[in-house]
Amino acid sequence: MDLIAIVQILDSTLRLATPLLFAALAGLISERAGVFDIGLEGKMLAAAFFSAAFAFTTGNVWLGLCAGIIASMFLSLIHGVASITFRGNQLISGVAINFLAAGLTVVIAQNWFRQGGRTPTLTGDARFPRLNLPFADALRDVPVLGPVYSVILSGHSILVYVGLLCVPLTWYVLFRTRFGLRLRAVGENPAAVDTAGISVIGLRYGAVMIAGVLCGLAGAYLATGLAAGFVKDMTAGRGFIALAAMIFAKWRPWHALGAVLLFGLLEAIANRYQNIDLGFIVLPAQFMQALPYVLTVVILAGFVGRAIPPRAGGEPYVKER
Amino acid sequence: MTLHARLLGAAAVTALGAGVAAADPALVYDLGGKFDKSFNEAAFMGAERWAAETGGSYRDIEMQSEAQREQALRRLAEAGQNPIVTTGFAFSSVLNEVAPDYPDTKFAIIDGFVEQPNVLSILFAEHEGSYLVGMLAGMASESGTVGFVGGMDIPLIRRFGCGYAQGVLAANSDATVVANMTGTTPTAWNDPVRGGEITQAQISQGADVVYAAAGGTGVGVLQTAADAGILSIGVDSNQNYMHPGQVLTSMLKRVDNAVFDAFEAGADLETGVMVMDLAAGGVDWALDEYNEDLITDEMREAVDAAAEAIRSGELVVHNYTDDDSCPVLSF
Numbered sequence: 001m002d003l004i005a006i007v008q009i010l011d012s013t014l015r016l017a018t019p020l021l022f023a024a025l026a027g028l029i030s031e032r033a034g035v036f037d038i039g040l041e042g043k044m045l046a047a048a049f050f051s052a053a054f055a056f057t058t059g060n061v062w063l064g065l066c067a068g069i070i071a072s073m074f075l076s077l078i079h080g081v082a083s084i085t086f087r088g089n090q091l092i093s094g095v096a097i098n099f100l101a102a103g104l105t106v107v108i109a110q111n112w113f114r115q116g117g118r119t120p121t122l123t124g125d126a127r128f129p130r131l132n133l134p135f136a137d138a139l140r141d142v143p144v145l146g147p148v149y150s151v152i153l154s155g156h157s158i159l160v161y162v163g164l165l166c167v168p169l170t171w172y173v174l175f176r177t178r179f180g181l182r183l184r185a186v187g188e189n190p191a192a193v194d195t196a197g198i199s200v201i202g203l204r205y206g207a208v209m210i211a212g213v214l215c216g217l218a219g220a221y222l223a224t225g226l227a228a229g230f231v232k233d234m235t236a237g238r239g240f241i242a243l244a245a246m247i248f249a250k251w252r253p254w255h256a257l258g259a260v261l262l263f264g265l266l267e268a269i270a271n272r273y274q275n276i277d278l279g280f281i282v283l284p285a286q287f288m289q290a291l292p293y294v295l296t297v298v299i300l301a302g303f304v305g306r307a308i309p310p311r312a313g314g315e316p317y318v319k320e321r
Numbered sequence: 322m323t324l325h326a327r328l329l330g331a332a333a334v335t336a337l338g339a340g341v342a343a344a345d346p347a348l349v350y351d352l353g354g355k356f357d358k359s360f361n362e363a364a365f366m367g368a369e370r371w372a373a374e375t376g377g378s379y380r381d382i383e384m385q386s387e388a389q390r391e392q393a394l395r396r397l398a399e400a401g402q403n404p405i406v407t408t409g410f411a412f413s414s415v416l417n418e419v420a421p422d423y424p425d426t427k428f429a430i431i432d433g434f435v436e437q438p439n440v441l442s443i444l445f446a447e448h449e450g451s452y453l454v455g456m457l458a459g460m461a462s463e464s465g466t467v468g469f470v471g472g473m474d475i476p477l478i479r480r481f482g483c484g485y486a487q488g489v490l491a492a493n494s495d496a497t498v499v500a501n502m503t504g505t506t507p508t509a510w511n512d513p514v515r516g517g518e519i520t521q522a523q524i525s526q527g528a529d530v531v532y533a534a535a536g537g538t539g540v541g542v543l544q545t546a547a548d549a550g551i552l553s554i555g556v557d558s559n560q561n562y563m564h565p566g567q568v569l570t571s572m573l574k575r576v577d578n579a580v581f582d583a584f585e586a587g588a589d590l591e592t593g594v595m596v597m598d599l600a601a602g603g604v605d606w607a608l609d610e611y612n613e614d615l616i617t618d619e620m621r622e623a624v625d626a627a628a629e630a631i632r633s634g635e636l637v638v639h640n641y642t643d644d645d646s647c648p649v650l651s652f
Contacts, residue, residue: 008525012518019514106354116356118537121544121563227513228544231537232354236512271515272522274501274652286474286505 007147009268014152015226017264018163019044019235022218023242024249024256025170026211032174032251033207034187034312038094039079040215041239042101047072047219049105052119052230053112055126061224064126068223069216075101076212084204087316098239106232119223119230128157128225157225159217164257166214171253183207187310190317200317218242244296250307263292346371346584347402348381349393351409353510353536355383359557360536360576364408364431366558367577371584379584387507390415398423404441404590406583408576409433410477411507416440427590429583431576432477434594441592443579447477448484449631450572450604451532452638453624454554455488457606458530459496460620461552461569462489466497468523470516470542472535473509474502474652476642481534481556481572483647484638490649492623498650499523503538513541520545520553530554530569543568552615561611569615571607578602600632 023040030037047068055064075097082093106117113119136154139146174180182203185193190200222238223230245263249255269276270288277283299307348368350361368379380402382393390412397405398419404427407416413433420428420437429441436442458467467489471478486498501519503509516538520531524546531546532554533539539556540563546553547564555561555571562568579597583590597603606624608616630636641647 005525008522012521016518110356116358116362117354118356118540121540222514227517227541228548229513229540231511231513231540233508233511234513236508236515267515268518268522271501271519272526285502289504 026214039097072216367580446598451484459492468528516541
């Protein structure tokens with residue numbers, strides 16, 4: 001494995017990690033507020049479809065992005081109404097959203113485009129262009145720094161950089177603002193927050209809607225950044241890998257970045273090598289593909305430190321009378 | 322009382338109507354979905370062609386999950402559909418259990434092998450078709466490295482890959498074939514993002530022609546190849562039109578012909594095993610207005626000569642599923 005191969009794998013890692021990063025942060029914010037979100041997958045899928053559909057019809061990727069975010073926020077709203085207002089089971093509501101999105105996207109796509117549950121291929125302004133960072137070409141030949149900057153960091157769509165910026169932003173909001181403090185408190189002890197005169201319902205809705213925006217970005221990136229159009233079930237389980245990454249990161253933003261980069265790296269390696277020969281043992285690609293889940297189970301079993309979810313997670317808040 | 326009788330009569334008429342329509346054939350698509358622009362879509366085209374030419378009607382159903390297979394087959398059989406054509410190897414074990422329960426219904430399975438008296442197993446010689454497009458890839462490649470992106474890692478897809486690699490090496494004995502599978506679960510048929518990433522990885526390893534045998538995932542492979550300015554090869558249906566001038570050719574698997582013939586035979590479908598190979602017109606490569614500029618006369622002559630040799634039996638392409646190994650490519 002030479003240096004060029006390593007650089008190319010890291011480049012691919014960043015691309016593959018971005019949708020996971022958005023979705024993991026979405027789950028993190030929602031669960032920090034005490035609302036479990038199994039529906040990440042469904043929201044991404046709905047966003048992927050609507051962003052591709054509107055990008056195609058308007059020819060403008062930014063309008064597509066807006067449509068994707070709105071679609072994802074709409075599903076978030078359903079999740080909120082079912083699990084916050086009506087105190088339904090959060091897991092069941094999330095699963096329902098996944099089914100709803102899987103079916104609805106294909107039906108609407110077939111109705112609009114008549115191409116069998118897919119959107120037409122996007123071209124030109126209907127896709128996110130690759131963005132070259134300043135000085136990328138000038139620095140290309142500098143040893144070490146050159147490839148790192150101009151190949152790995154430069155040349156991605158703008159959403160990759162938005163995703164990276166979302167990590168410090170999430171950290172700041174959660175741990176350095178009053179809103180974040182309250183949000184975390186709602187996930188740990190909603191009764192105390194309520195006693196302080198702050199609306200538990202309002203905060204939880206806020207968190208769920210933010211999760212909707214982030215899932216919308218994830219889906220739009222899949223359909224208009226990485227691929228060029230929507231294909232049935234194109235999220236392919238990424239929402240669940242993001243959930244695993246969030247648990248792996250123990251509900252912390254910077255750790256979530258680390259976790260999704262690790263998972264992205266494993267996928268990039270599995271994509272590049274069919275079998276990995278370590279000299280004494282040959283690892284099949286399937287092993288690399290299963291590793292994120294294995295790692296999550298290891299974490300959950302408490303071998304690498306316990307993963308403790310927010311204490312009030314999964315429980316609808318009921319005011320005592 | 323009169324109303325009751327009328328209702329009963331109406332019910333009887335409906336039942337009768339159902340009975341009359343019952344001789345219609347049915348088609349069951351695999352998980353890739355009816356419009357995968359590839360394998361299942363080819364089956365759909367065959368059924369539509371039959372409906373258009375004969376004026377008949379047929380029923381079709383799309384699988385959403387593994388668990389639906391048996392239920393779908395039983396419901397169609399009980400509704401009296403005959404014959405019932407299923408697409409995809411994954412129906413083999415289910416069909417093996419269901420078929421004996423409906424001895425009067427004829428079943429056909431494409432890409433699978435089921436040993437039951439009322440089942441026709443239709444097998445395609447994908448290795449022969451892949452060999453031909455492999456030759457084209459070997460001749461079109463300037464870097465001497467070509468790629469293969471498979472869908473779900475199953476012996477059938479390895480048969481594509483193995484035939485392809487043999488064709489590439491026949492055209493250029495120094496060539497390197499980089500082969501990757503998308504995954505091991507049915508989601509591997511519908512993951513264009515991963516297909517695109519695998520293609521990028523192959524491009525960075527020097528590949529300048531990539532063959533996708535991956536259902537809906539192939540859409541991402543062809544897209545990435547077109548974005549990067551290299552050539553790609555489509556599969557099952559003719560995919561040349563998807564990126565005109567950038568898809569070298571498509572390996573045609575005439576699933577449509579198989580479905581058409583099965584529907585045409587109706588309830589008199591002859592059961593057993595049918596091998597759709599190059600000689601029987603089951604596989605071929607696509608040449609149309611979208612790729613004619615990419616195929617030189619020299620390439621065409623070489624491929625036609627190889628096709629002739631395969632048809633006459635002079636040239637034998639190794640079939641991966643004969644011995645579960647490939648002499649020229651390790652997966």
